[in-house]
Amino acid sequence: MDYLWAGWRSAFVTQGAPAVDGCVLCAIGDGADGADDLVVARRARAFCVLNLYPYTSGHLMVVPRRHGSDLGALSHEELGEMWELVREGMAALESAYHPQGINLGLNLGRASGAGIVEHLHVHVVPRWVGDANFMVTAAQTRVLPEALGDTRDRLRRAWPASS
Ligand SMILES: [Zn+2]
Secondary structure (H helix, E strand, O other), X not given: OXXXXXXXXHHHHHHOOOOOOOOHHHHHHOOOOOOOOOEEEEOOOEXXXXXXXXXXXXXXXXXXXXXXXXXXXXXXXXXXXXXXXXXXXXXXXHHHHOOOXXXXXXXXXXXXXXXXXXXXXXXXXXXXXXXXXXXXXXHOEEEOOXXXXXXXXXXXXXXXXXX
């Protein structure tokens, strides 16, 4: 996979990936040093973070704090906070990016294509007609028009007040 433009990569290489033992999503949820740079919203039981390898600009992941791969094991409170963050993330994306559509999804289990199987998370992916899909299909190339830090800042500013 080639990237036509990936300004965030230079910073990532310069700073180095955060040193994490074990689950990277747990480390982000715990606010480990350097690991929460891309978090856009936090609650007691769940948080929302930018995907380090976004499908499109604004690609979010909503993650329960508690480690696990079983949706059925989550409490009502955990599920509630997750879906509130999904709703707020969608509102922030609408406000900041005006997408023409949004994909919501969970990839559960190794065969689903999940990148991090052991700690479930909900993808929130803004979409535009004719967006990166074509390039990925045709050329194994993604177009990333914005650095991740800029995306994070835009979404933090656009995040709605919690109800
Ligand atoms: Zn975890």
